[in-house]
Amino acid sequence: MSYQIISIAGLLYIIAMPLYIVYLLTKNNKIGYLATGTLSLGLLAHIYGFIQRFKEMYAINHSFMRSIPITNLYESLVFFVLCLVIGYLFIEWKYRKKSFGVFVSIIAGISIGLTELLGVTKEVQPLVPALKSNWLLAHVTLSFISYAAFAISFITGLLHIIISSESKKSFKYIFSTTLLGLMVFILFSMLIDIATAGNPKAVRIFHSTLGNASAFISILSWITMFVFIIIFWRFGEVIVKILKELKIDANFLEEITYKGIAFGFPIFTIGGLVFGAIWADQAWGRYWGWDPKETWSLITWFVYAFYLHAKFIRGWSGSKTSMVAVFGFIVTLFTYLGVNLFLSGLHSYGSM
Amino acid sequence: MSKLEKWNEKIWNFFASVDLAVALFIVISIGAAIGTIIPQQLEPEPTIRFFLKFLSMNNATKAYEIVSLLDLNNLYHSWWFTFLLFMFALNLIVCSIDRLPNLLKSYKTAPQPLPHEILERMPVKRDIELSNKSSIADKVLDILKKKGFSTNIFQTPDGVQLQAKKWKKTRLAVYLTHLSILIILAGALLGTFFGFRGHMNIVEGTGLDFAISDEGKTIPLNFQIICDKFEVDYYENSAVPKAYRSYLRVLENGQTIKFNGKDTVVVEVNQPFSYRGITFYQASYGFQPAEHAEFRFTYFDESGKEITIKSKFEEKSKIPGKSVTLKVIDFSPALGIDEQGRLFNMTTDMINPAVFVEFDIGGKKTHHWILKKIPETWETPYGKIRFDELWGAQFTGIQIRKDPGVPLIYAGSILLCIGLFISLFLRPINYFVTIHKNRVIFYSPSSKGKVIIEKQLDELINKLKGDKE
Numbered sequence: 172m173s174y175q176i177i178s179i180a181g182l183l184y185i186i187a188m189p190l191y192i193v194y195l196l197t198k199n200n201k202i203g204y205l206a207t208g209t210l211s212l213g214l215l216a217h218i219y220g221f222i223q224r225f226k227e228m229y230a231i232n233h234s235f236m237r238s239i240p241i242t243n244l245y246e247s248l249v250f251f252v253l254c255l256v257i258g259y260l261f262i263e264w265k266y267r268k269k270s271f272g273v274f275v276s277i278i279a280g281i282s283i284g285l286t287e288l289l290g291v292t293k294e295v296q297p298l299v300p301a302l303k304s305n306w307l308l309a310h311v312t313l314s315f316i317s318y319a320a321f322a323i324s325f326i327t328g329l330l331h332i333i334i335s336s337e338s339k340k341s342f343k344y345i346f347s348t349t350l351l352g353l354m355v356f357i358l359f360s361m362l363i364d365i366a367t368a369g370n371p372k373a374v375r376i377f378h379s380t381l382g383n384a385s386a387f388i389s390i391l392s393w394i395t396m397f398v399f400i401i402i403f404w405r406f407g408e409v410i411v412k413i414l415k416e417l418k419i420d421a422n423f424l425e426e427i428t429y430k431g432i433a434f435g436f437p438i439f440t441i442g443g444l445v446f447g448a449i450w451a452d453q454a455w456g457r458y459w460g461w462d463p464k465e466t467w468s469l470i471t472w473f474v475y476a477f478y479l480h481a482k483f484i485r486g487w488s489g490s491k492t493s494m495v496a497v498f499g500f501i502v503t504l505f506t507y508l509g510v511n512l513f514l515s516g517l518h519s520y521g522s523m
Numbered sequence: 524m525s526k527l528e529k530w531n532e533k534i535w536n537f538f539a540s541v542d543l544a545v546a547l548f549i550v551i552s553i554g555a556a557i558g559t560i561i562p563q564q565l566e567p568e569p570t571i572r573f574f575l576k577f578l579s580m581n582n583a584t585k586a587y588e589i590v591s592l593l594d595l596n597n598l599y600h601s602w603w604f605t606f607l608l609f610m611f612a613l614n615l616i617v618c619s620i621d622r623l624p625n626l627l628k629s630y631k632t633a634p635q636p637l638p639h640e641i642l643e644r645m646p647v648k649r650d651i652e653l654s655n656k657s658s659i660a661d662k663v664l665d666i667l668k669k670k671g672f673s674t675n676i677f678q679t680p681d682g683v684q685l686q687a688k689k690w691k692k693t694r695l696a697v698y699l700t701h702l703s704i705l706i707i708l709a710g711a712l713l714g715t716f717f718g719f720r721g722h723m724n725i726v727e728g729t730g731l732d733f734a735i736s737d738e739g740k741t742i743p744l745n746f747q748i749i750c751d752k753f754e755v756d757y758y759e760n761s762a763v764p765k766a767y768r769s770y771l772r773v774l775e776n777g778q779t780i781k782f783n784g785k786d787t788v789v790v791e792v793n794q795p796f797s798y799r800g801i802t803f804y805q806a807s808y809g810f811q812p813a814e815h816a817e818f819r820f821t822y823f824d825e826s827g828k829e830i831t832i833k834s835k836f837e838e839k840s841k842i843p844g845k846s847v848t849l850k851v852i853d854f855s856p857a858l859g860i861d862e863q864g865r866l867f868n869m870t871t872d873m874i875n876p877a878v879f880v881e882f883d884i885g886g887k888k889t890h891h892w893i894l895k896k897i898p899e900t901w902e903t904p905y906g907k908i909r910f911d912e913l914w915g916a917q918f919t920g921i922q923i924r925k926d927p928g929v930p931l932i933y934a935g936s937i938l939l940c941i942g943l944f945i946s947l948f949l950r951p952i953n954y955f956v957t958i959h960k961n962r963v964i965f966y967s968p969s970s971k972g973k974v975i976i977e978k979q980l981d982e983l984i985n986k987l988k989g990d991k992e
Contacts, residue, residue, distance in 0.1 A: 266974065297758045300766050300792040426974045437943040445936040454793045456804040456922040457720065458932055459711070461599040463559040470555055473548040479947075480548075484541040514559055 173227055173240075174293040176220030177249055181283025183213030184256070184276050191272040195417050203269055207260070210276055214256050221253060227295045236305040237298060239312060244511070245286050245293050247315060251507075252279045254319030262323070262427060270419040271427075274326045281358070288365045306450035313442020317435040318503055321475075324431025325500030328493035331424035334414050335490045343490050344411070345404065350497065352403035356396050376512055425489065428496045429482065436475045443468050463514040467506040474499040538614055539621035547611050554607065558598035561590060570596050612708050615701045623698055630692070636677035636684045642955055647967035649980050653988070660685065660958050666986050667954070682959030693949040700942030703935045710931030718926035722806070725750040726813045726918045730774065734923045742923075744801070746775035751787055753808060753919040754912075755873060762857075762874045767792055767805050769919040790921070800925050807920030810856065810871035816915035818851050818878055820893075823907040832908075839883065846884060847905045853879035854913060858894060866892075873917070878910050952976070963987070 190206035193199070221240065228238040240246040259275040262268075286293070298307075329347060336344035360380040367379045380392035447468070452458040459465060478495040481487040487495075537543060562569040567587050574583035594601030653659060660676065660683045667674055672687035721734030721742045730749035734742045749772040756765040769790045773780040780798070782788045788796045795804040820832040824844055832849065834840035839848040857869035858877035869875075877894040882905055893910040894900045901909045955966040965983070967976050 297761075297763055297765065300764055303766070304793040420974075423974055433947045437940065437947050440943055441940040445940060448932070448936065452929065452932075453795060454804070456795065456802060456806070456924045457926075458929065461555075461558065461563070466555045466559050470552040473552045477545055477548045480541055480545055485545070510559075 173220050173224035173295075174245075176216055176223060177283065178287060180213045180217035180220060181252075181280055181287070183209055183216060184252075184283065185280035187213060188273055188276040188280060191269065191276060194269060195273065206269065206272060207263065210256065210272065211260060213279075214253075214260065217249075217253050217256065221249070224249075224295065231295065231297050236308050237303060239308050240295075241311045241315060242298060242302055242307070243292060243296060247311070247507075248282055248286055250312070251315050251319055251322075252282050254316050255279060255322050258319050258323050258431075262430075266423065266427075268420070268423055270417065270423070271326055271330055274330070275323075278322070278326070285361065288362075301454060304450060304454065306446055306453070310442060310446040310450050313438050313446065317439035317442060318507055320431045320435030320438065321496075321500045321503045322431075324428045324435070324496045327424040327427040327431070328496035328500075330414065330419060331421060331428060331493040332490045332497065333411055334419060334424070335421060336411055339404070339408065343494070344407065346494060346497075348403040348407035348410075349400050351407065351410070352400035353396070355403070356399040359399075360392070425493065428493050432475055432478055432496060432499070436472075436479065439468075439475070440472065444472060463510045464506065467502070467510050471499065471502050471506050474502050535617065535621070538617035541618070543610075543614050544618065547607060547614060551604075551607050551611065554598065554604055557595060561595050561598070563596060563598065565597060567591070608708065612705060615705055619698050619701050626694060626698075634675045634686055636679050636686075637955060639681055639957075642957065642964075642966045645955070645966040645968045647965075647969070647973060647976050647980065649965040649977070649984060651963050651965075651984055651988075653961045653963060655961070659961065659963060659987075662987060663956055663958065663963065666983060670983075672952075672954070679957075682957055685954075685956040685958065687954040687956070689952045690949045691951045691953075693945050693951055696942045696945035696949075698942075699938055700946060703938035703942055706931055706935030706938065710928035710935060712928070713931060714926040714928030718924070718928060721923045723748065723921050723923060724807075724809070724811075724918045725769075725921060726811055726915065727751070727753050728813065728815055728915045730772075734921075746773055746780070746798070748772070748803070748921070749774055750919050752914070753917050755808065757874060762869075762872075767808060767919075769805055769921065771796075771803070771921075773798055800927075802924050804922040804924070805919070806922035809918050809920070810916060811918045812916040816913060818854070818913050819911040820849070821909040821911055823909070825906075831911075842905055842908075845905060848883045849908070850881045850883065851878050852881050852890075855879075856913075858892070873913075876910065876913060878913075954980075 187206055187209040190202060190209055194203040194206050224240040224246070225238055228240050228242075229235070232238050241250045255275060256279050259272065263272065329350065332343050332347045336347060338344065360377060364376060364379045368375070379388075381389060381396070383389045383392065447465070448458040451460065451465075474495065478492060478499060481495060482492050562573050564570070570587045570590050571583045574586040578586060590596050594603070598604055663685060664674055664676065667685075667687045670689070672689045673691075674688075675686045677684045677686075719736055719742055721736045723731050723734040725731050725748060727750055730747045732744050732747040734744065736742050750769055751772055752770040754768050756768065757763065758765050770787045771790055772787050773782075779786050782796070790796055790803055790805045792805045795802050797803070816836070818834045818836070820834070822830045822832050822842060824830060830843050832840055832842065834849060834851055836851055836854070839850045841848055855866070855868040855875075855877045856871055857874040859867055859869045859875070861867055875894065875896055877892055877900075880891050880893060882889045882891065882903065884905075889904065891903050892900060893903070893908060895910045895912070898909075901907050950969070953968055955968075957964045957966075965980050967980070969976060
């Protein structure tokens with residue numbers, strides 16, 4: 172089955188992570204090749220799994236345009252990671268720099284790993300009538316390609332902020348450590364959700380922590396969250412120091428952050444907004460209806476438009492713009508996952 | 524300058540500023556985000572129920588008062604959100620009028636050599652010395668021309684200054700992008716004032732000549748839409764719907780309108796149809812037995828001939844060629860069997876339609892379940908009878924729309940994509956080269972994509988050196 176092959180790809184991504192770390196610490200070229208090789212091997216397995224899944228979908232739907240496996244949460248996550256890894260390897264090849272491979276492999280590995288743990292449906296499902304359209308291919312693939320581009324600009328942007336932060340009181344430092352603390356807390360919270368749920372299908376995000384039925388546990392979780400943030404703020408210097416010692420080129424990070432957005436923004440506009448509007452016009456009888464997914468896509472679009480105007484017209488540069496890029500991806504993530512988890516609307520295919 | 528002119532300029536500059544644009548991005552985003560959280564319904568009840576999750580009853584009612592005062596429950600059509608969008612449009616127009624002429628002028632003015640101090644302030648600089656002194660300028664010129672740059676050469680007191688430009692006109696694309704957004708907004712405006720949206724629920728076998736608008740008003744149509752049949756297709760052995768399909772007919776002045784030579788048009792999700800500028804979409808459906816509802820069977824007689832039997836609920840119908848009557852006494856749209864083996868109805872969707880029929884042969888009564896999807900149940904003691912459908916018991920929900928703004932939306936969208944692609948993928952590249960004796964200095968004023976520009980410069984330099992050595 173396709174998802175078993177994709178699990179293997181996820182495993183290879185996780186193996187690539189320590190190799191990238193060792194490479195960064197030793198700058199040993201052989202280990203560098205090994206890291207890239209492992210990540211590429213993971214990608215090959217991933218592509219093979221993706222093609223297999225495509226075939227499984229084709230066997231049900233009998234239409235090339237409508238067999239692209241991005242029709243539910245699991246498939247979309249798998250496709251997102253695929254784009255992310257391809258994008259990263261392209262940058263690595265083009266710039267001959269491996270400085271943020273660690274973070275890409277972590278995100279790729281964790282994303283695939285979470286689909287294993289969460290009760291996400293992995294079975295191939297037949298298309299519901301709403302998705303039966305040739306716009307599916309264009310709208311959804313391009314949206315996720317742009318999400319992956321934004322994800323890359325998020326990684327490099329965050330790295331850029333961290334390595335350029337000076338003191339504990341600087342906004343950059345507080346911003347980046349708070350974010351790291353939150354990310355780690357959310358990861359732990361999800362793991363607890365998984366551990367406490369009776370079966371994988373019953374997992375509900377934040378139900379065992381922040382959103383617990385018992386007010387005591389809920390409040391305790393909120394306190395824990397702030398404790399996490401404070402711990403990261405207090406000891407974040409260590410992370411900053413380690414990353415600074417790796418001597419990652421700040422110009423390189425800033426440029427990738429920009430390129431990710433300069434590439435992702437037009438793709439997002441055409442694939443996400445324009446094709447989405449055309450499809451909505453055909454399926455629902457209106458091109459724009461302020462559905463939560465539509466609204467949050469527009470907000471995402473505004474955030475990145477803000478980034479471009481700040482950079483080009485106002486002449487912002489350095490970690491100031493990187494913060495906008497990081498914030499942009501948080502909004503993107505909400506558009507992708509948050510809308511389906513917390514709000515209701517017409518785009519319910521992406522729910523679990 | 525008079526006071527009035529000063530004010531005029533101040534207002535103009537305010538609307539032309541990027542600060543206003545950036546501020547509007549933020550305010551519109553926050554406003555739009557609020558609208559996804561607070562229920563967008565005009566009745567007070569959903570809003571109060573929403574606030575009751577974290578407020579007391581008293582405070583929730585107060586919260587609702589604030590919400591309705593600021594139109595937060597109808598946010599996207601509120602006066603202030605419309606005002607923000609209007610400001611956004613105004614900002615785009617003024618900003619373009621303010622900047623475009625300068626840009627156009629810059630294309631017309633003849634290029635000038637730049638003073639040394641300006642060059643030195645540029646973010647990218649490469650300084651090399653070549654061993655060979657002869658005709659360096661020509662070689663640099665040659666390489667740049669081969670790369671597609673248009674070049675200008677100047678003699679200055681400091682030596683030769685070379686200016687190379689590529690894709691300089693692509694900066695116009697930004698204004699195309701801005702224009703396209705205005706076109707889209709204009710299209711939306713046109714749709715709001717001259718278009719309408721509505722809904723019609725048509726029961727199978729009936730017709731309607733009006734729709735109900737989203738505001739609850741009646742929209743008369745000059746023709747009648749008749750639903751001959753509505754069906755839901757399911758994937759085999761599953762309750763997952765495959766297609767929702769309405770067979771519609773258009774009746775105008777008592778005449779059936781033909782579409783592609785056919786009387787009926789099929790409307791599915793993602794497959795609307797248009798007539799007289801109005802588009803009809805498959806939107807919903809539901810169970811609603813009408814007076815004329817009837818059960819339809821196919822009877823296979825001994826010779827294999829198929830004969831249709833139509834029977835209303837609890838009315839006897841004769842089986843052709845036999846002295847047996849058939850009467851439907853129970854119906855289930857989705858017959859299921861629970862763990863104890865009892866029959867029950869799962870939903871009102873026609874997932875697994877089944878009828879309970881009573882056969883009567885001279886007062887002797889027998890009962891049978893006949894299921895549409897299970898051929899084994901079609902075999903009865905009185906021959907093979909297939910249950911086809913219960914016709915006239917469902918309605919199809921058709922969404923209708925007329926929007927004269929759509930062509931503008933499409934045109935604007937296409938221009939938006941073109942504009943964005945050009946302005947982000949084909950950014951202008953400028954190089955300035957000063958050559959003094961055998962010393963060559965490359966400058967570039969762009970800080971975006973600095974790493975790549977430096978790489979390209981290195982390539983140029985390598986080529987230059989390669990030619991020498």
